Structures are given as C-alpha cells and as structure tokens.
Amino acid sequence: MKKGLLYAIIASVLWAIVTPFIKQGLSYDFTPMNFAGIRFTLVGIILFAYTWHKGMWREIKQNSRLFLNLILINMFLGYTAFYIGVDFVSGAISSIIMGMTPLINVLLAHLIARNDKLNIYKTCSLLVSLIGLFLIIGMGSDGKPLDTKGIAGVVLLLLNIILQGYSAISVSEDKGKVNPIFLNAVQMFFGGLLIYIVGVSVEGFHPFIGKPAGFYISLGVLVFISVFAFSFWFMALQDAKSKVSDLNMCRLINPILGAVLSWIMLADEYPTFSTVTGMLIIVSSLIIYFKGETLVKRIKNKGTQT
Template identity: 85%
Template sequence: MKKGLLYAILASILWAIVNPFIKQGLSYDFTPMNFAGIRFISVGIILFAYTWHKGMWREIKQHSKLFLNLICINMFMGYTAFYFGVDFVSGAISSIIMGMTPLINVLLAHLLASNDKLNAHKIISLIVSLVGLLLIVGMGSDGEPLDWKGITGIVLLLFSIIFQGYSAISVSEDKGKVNPIFLNAVQMFFGGLLIYLVGLGTEGYHSFIGKPAGFYISLGILVFISVFAFSFWFIALQSKGAKVSDINMCRLINPILGAMLSWTMLAGEYPTFSTVAGMLVIVSSLVIYFKGPEIAKHIHKNK
C-alpha cells in the first residue's frame, strides 16, 4: 500500500504541471484533438520501444475488454473532454476543477468497486467539495462571472474525471494481469491515434512543422509527463492492498500546484478571491476525507 501511495504521489505531481503546458501549446494556433493526438502517439511509440515483447498481440487480445476500455473511454472520451475543457477555461480553474478528481472517484468507487464503499466522513467531504466547486463556477480567472463557454469547459472537465475514474477502477480490479507500463503503451498509442484521426475529420489538418520553439518545449514536456505519470499511476492502482479511493486522494496535489503554476506561467491569469476560496474549500474536503475518522474519535473522546 505504501508503494502504491508513493507511485500515486509521483504521478500526481507530474499531472499537476500539465494544464499550463497544454494551454501554452494550444496558444500556437493549434487545435485540442490534433495536439492531444500527436502527444499521445509519441508517448505510445516511446513506450512500445521499451515494452515490445513476443506474444504481446495475443496478450492484447486476451485482455481486449480492459484495453478497449482504456483506449475508448479513458483516452478518447476522457482526454477529448479534457483538452476541450482546458481550452475553454483558464489554466488555474482547470487545475482546480481537476483537483476534484479524488472525490468524484470516491463516489464512483462506491458505486462500481467491490470493496470501496462510502462512509459518513466521505459523504461530508463530497458535500464540502461541491461548495468549493460552486465558488469556482461562479467566477472566472478575471473575477467576472463565467460565460457559457467557461461553464461548458467545467462540465467537460467533470465528464473527463468520470470517464477516467471508471477506467481507473477497471485497472484496479484487474490487478497483476497486465504489465502496467505495457498497459500504458497500448492505451497511449491506439488512444492517441483514435483522437488524432477524429481530430483530422473535425478540426482539419494542422501542421506541427515549423512552429516556434515554445510549442516543441510544451509538447516535449507533456510527452515526458505522459511516459511516466500513467505508468506510475497504473503501478499504484495495481499495488497489493490499494483501494481506488485512497490512491486517488493523492491527487490533492493537483489543484494547488497546477493553479500556482498557471498564475505564474500564463499571461492574464492571477488569483481571485473566488478561485482561491474554492481551492481551499476543496482541499479542506480532502483533509476531512483523510482525517475524518481521527477527528470523530477525538470529539467522542472529549465528550
């Protein structure tokens, strides 16, 4: 379990720095699905070079349900919603919304996982997190109320969390059946290819040749993150004794670090009262999740 938490923390730190670089890459006259497709295909090629082995096509066929789940739901549906969501809202708000991943996944785990049920302090933490979300939805990065595009972006990010949470439970339920790095290679390459092909049909072709250096730096950093983050995440989910809800709580790192990086790196983004307050409320809901039993025990003891 400790090994699982360590890998989950490493993955969460890497994911926390993703959103500003996606915003930066898209700013070079590029579209979300084209950009995501190129990123994930590149990651898949790198990981295939590392995990290529005899009988791997037989292995993919043997676990076709798991792989199709990851390619279609986690990668295609999850990341299509994620990239458009990030494009529609500020980097800080997208980071904070994605910070709700643990709590939404706690609810999904209760509904879908066989050994991961809700209790009183988990329910309280979910309610508190919704208050934080309402604070963020009310205002944009400039302190003004969000328009329809911003609200659509938040909804897409929430759908992304649900799609990826469902896939995470599938990986956790299939502990030890597939090498986690090979699992990442297959979902990245084929999921990225699917995203890119659909992007060509819906967004048209956008050349990635001859772009400014900043574009390639952003793309390179995102490829590096994907090579390691999902591999670490799958190792965490498949660790002995690991529960999806507990592993997901490590992602409390995302809203804080991601928002701070956005405010530092992206022009025109700065902290406002509503976004900071929403972030603090969401983080406090995670503290309730982790420390709820201890707090309840302490209150009962002092009565």
C-alpha cells in the first residue's frame, strides 16, 4: 500500500467517529461555533507545543497564501458550515452526506488539480453517489422528506465539502513546503480562535466550565481526533506518489462507520430503509471507482502480454 493511502485511511477512520461526539457535545446546551472554536483552539495549542521551532513566524509569512487558505476557507468557513449543518440534521445523515466528500473532491480535482482528470469510472461513481444523496434528501431519516431546516443542513455540509476539497488540493499542490503537523497546528489554532471569537459575537458566550462529564468526554475525543486526523491527512496529501482523488476515495469509510456509530450512540436515531439504502448506494460508488480502473488495467496487461 502507498504510504499516502495508508495515512488517508487512518485519517478517514478517525473522522468517521466525529459526528456522534459533536451531536453529543452540542446536546449539553452548547452552540455550534462556540463548541467548534474551543475544540480547534485546544488542538492548535497542543500541536504548537509539539511543533514550536525557531523561525516558524518567518515560515508562516513565507507561506502566507497557503496558511490563509487553510485558516479562512478550510477552518473558518468550512467548519462553521459543518458544525451548523450537523446541528440541523441527524448524526446518521450527517455522516452519510460527508461520505460524498471523496466524490465531490474528485470533481474538484478534475477542475483544479494538475494531472488528476475525470475518467468514465470516476464519472459513474459521481452519478451513482448522487442517486444515494437524492434518496436521503427525499426520504429523510424517518421515511419523510427533509424539512427546510434539514435541507439547509445538507446544503451546509455540501458547502463544507467543497471548501475543504479546495483547500486539500492547495495543500497537495504545495507538496513538501511545510511540515504537515506544523501546518495543522497553525490552521487549528488561528482558525479555531477565529471561529470562537465570531461564535461569541453571533451566538453569545456559553460557559464551558462546570458542564457534565459527558461534555468533556465528547470534547476530549474530538480534540484527540483533530490532533491526529488532520496531521495524517496532510501527510497523505504531501505524499508525492498519491493523487488527491485517490486519497479522497478513502473517505467513503465515513458514511458506514459514522452512521452506525450514530445509531448506536444517539438515543433518538435508528436505521431506516432510506438511510441504509442511500448509504449503500454511495459506498457502492467506491467499488465502481477502484474496481473499474483495476479491471481495465488487467485487460490492458493481458493484451500487452499476448
């Protein structure tokens, strides 16, 4: 297995368990931007303690375009949309919609990245995944179409995917310029601080001292995931042998694991025909993506040998 692909799989497994813990943390009378801001600022502090080095401010200045991209687009806009979107829909639907990440990023890579274009199998994967998405939107998590709030949540989650996909391509295009863990530290601290400041201004201040133990457990798990998941993801993106589109396909782990954990952990959530079917349809696009190309390569190799 390519090293980049292995890092992407580890990051995807960690990200798959995020949604239930976000839903759990928000259930303790907390607002999305306040919660996200605290989480990411803490992650940034931890990573800065590990990556602090002489000349780092000069390094940030030299790569200011990349860092501003990650702080403003990936963290502030992307995660604000993500947290509000998660708050608007069920945990299972959030996880399944986020399963669209690799497929939307395949399309973005085709439009933006160099040497990472669509082929017939990637196109079929996108079309199949859209069928699964429309099934979920049309049937919701309780057999009924999503209401206006639910549709807004889906739109915000899709916006998050597009914004983070653009940032991922930017990191990939600048392979090797910045240590990936330091890259994560800067985006988490400054992006988290910006989210928190804006969150307090918009949502009001929500005290985080004296909360039940469940709140701190959820926050602790999310901090742990952020410390490692993004660091592994940036390592994957900076691997010279890996394409952005291939790495993003690993994130189809998210809809299965994330939805199952939501059904297990969250009391008011349970599997329905529409969510399970939509999830299976979206995941089947992964098989089309990888198996289609593998099959063609085998046929070509046999033709060359004969």
